[in-house]
Amino acid sequence: MSKKCAKCEKTVYPTEELKCLDKFWHKACFKCEVCNMTLNMKNYKGYNKIPYCNVHYPTTSFTAVADTPENQRIKQNTKVQSNVQYHSEFEKQKGAYTQVADTPDMLRHQQNTKNISLIEYHRNFEESKSQFTCVTDTPVMKTQLTNTKNVSLIEYHKDFEKSKSKYTQVADSPEIQKYLQNTKNISLIQYQKDFTDSKGSCYQVPDTVEMLTHRRNTENVSRIKYHADFEKMKGKKLTVVDDPETMRIKQNTAIQSQVEYHKVKDQLNEMEIRRPDREAREGPARPQPGKISNYEPETNTGGTPYSMRNSQARVVYDSNIGKGDPEPPRGYQAPPPQSYQPPPQQSYQPPPPQPAMPPPSEGMVCKALYDYTSADVDEVSFQEDDLIIQCQPIDEGWMEGTVKRTGQRGMLPSNYVEPVN
Template identity: 90%
Template sequence: MSKKCAKCEKTVYPTEELKCLDKFWHKACFKCEVCNMTLNMKNYKGYNKIPYCNVHYPTTSFTAVADTPENQRIKQNTKVQSNVQYHSEFEKQKGAYTQVADTPDMLRHQQNTKNISLIEYHRNFEESKSQFTCVTDTPVMKTQLTNTKNVSLIEYHKDFEKSKSKYTQVADSPEIQKYLQNTKNISLIQYQKDFTDSKGSCYQVPDTVEMLTHRRNTENVSRIKYHADFEKMKGKKLTVVDDPETMRIKQNTAIQSQVEYHKVKDQLNEMEIRRPDREARDMEGPGVQEVEDVPTRRVGSISDYDPMNNQFGSISRYSGGDPEPPRGYQAPPPQSYQPPPQQSYQPPPPQPAMPPPSEGMVCKALYDYTSADVDEVSFQEDDLIIQCQPIDEGWMEGTVKRTGQRGMLPSNYVEPVN
């Protein structure tokens, strides 16, 4: 049996078939009943199995009628039963009641009522316990819970600030002071006891995989850093400025060396000056009487001089029977000796002070930082970090000008100055 279109009542073929509202339509015949606008399955609205557009869709209208006496009575009863009306009447008649003491029968009745209420509540709770379904909190519910919590905290702090000055501090009574002192003593005794019990006990735990990995990485980074710095400074010479203490030590050493040199030189010159007189006495012969206990020495080279005993190696003779010079010895003729001119000591000219080393890249500390490893440095806020060298993203190397320590530091804790 062929399908008929509900609009034009002609045969509907499968290529142009549209089934909607329990009827068959041509796609071109599926139009609004009022304005003939072509509709589709997304924008149509059906009413009594007839398609309409959103504008001409028929709406249901209500007719206002007068309230019957029955409706007015129900409305009045509802209003009386409402909480607002109840509280209003209660406030109006608040002072019209006379309060009397509860009789034993009234107290027993109240207690029974309370017990019955609790029993009824728990019975209703147990009956309705399995009727609730737990569902996941929606984002709106989570937001509401968070807001409620924040409001609660704000309200708590506001109430606390209001009532902060309403408390009155009073002196501790003797009983309170004794109790505090006893509590303190007990705490100290317990601490000492626990400390003594655990004094010789050590708790060794095996290193975790993370700790072993961290140690190995730290060791590798330290070796790589050391070799990198070593390769950088391999062919460089570091010249430092001599401080006043070092310059003073150098000056004193030079002066002592010059004084020692001139002391020995003056002693040798004095020996050479006395040498011609001894030669003349040796050539005068045996008729000359020498002063007793004054030794006369034979002419010898300066190498025969013993500086330790201030004596020559070869002694000629003494008055009183010393051996005579060997036969065939002829003294050389006297020679006039003139000592070499002595040079006055002149201190070396002062060396020009070397210019201070360059501070390189200078950064200023924004926060305090405490080192977490041996190759890091600690610094305080507003410290200057000189000779900064970026290592990688997030780390750099520098010297703290206040302490002189050099090491690695986080680059986000400082800002460059120059």
């Protein structure tokens, strides 16, 4: 059956066919009913299945009439049927979703909606600022608030337990990899720039509680590591070659030791040397008178009679001996007797006694409540009723101490022991 044009009633072939307003038209016959302007599918307007242009499109008018009971009943039935149909379709589509790609127009519309929402929110917030309406919570409202809070906590914990230890790994797309690489490069560039700008400058910030705790933990861990290495190296000797610096230090130490020793010796010698000076200030000691017999005249074996006469000495007889001692010649003065002074002797001073070393303090002493077996190399094992000495708390739950029975030192749980002193 051939198709007829609605305008010229001639056969319409597929190449020039135009289907619109439930009729078939030639493309050249699809014209405005009033001005005969050629129309297309974009600029036509249909009225009673007749095409019109925008200018000659007939305007519609309405006549207000009173709703009769029949019209009201029909309107109510239509509304009910519409609600039933809507809910029926809603229940069918519940849980089903259709994902479509966001077009640029949709993205622009979403962004505009978001901006408008923020503007409206901030405008309402500024208008309602400092305006409050206080109402009393009724028992029903309090009950509702408590139930909502409980339900929220239960729902949160239920979802949290379900999603615990569940992860979804997705592959990085090329865009994400490029973004990560760019972010890494920008971070490195910014870091180098900030490092160059801040080189040589210092910033002082107050120590927070977390920084003080971290510093104290670091110091305790360092002390534990030091004592562990010290216990391992105890009793071991390391022989190293004396370099010139070490030999110079040894030589200086020996010289200083000799100087200190000779300083005491020179002080004693100086005290002995000062003694004759004191005697010189007080005056020479009176010599003891000697005997005339100690002085014998020179024997003159020859010469003139005058010299022999002058050289003759008078003889003084001693009643004790019965023998005369020659008298010294006139004008002769006997020299004072020389007093012999022995060389000063160095007095030996014993070194002062070394004070006795006090017994090492045991510090904080704890008693083991249970048996404990070490789980790591830096821990110690002990048995029940063992004494732990020199205990030092490290952090919450752990401390460091030495087992008095075995002499081993390391970390141990603080809840396994109780303090004694």
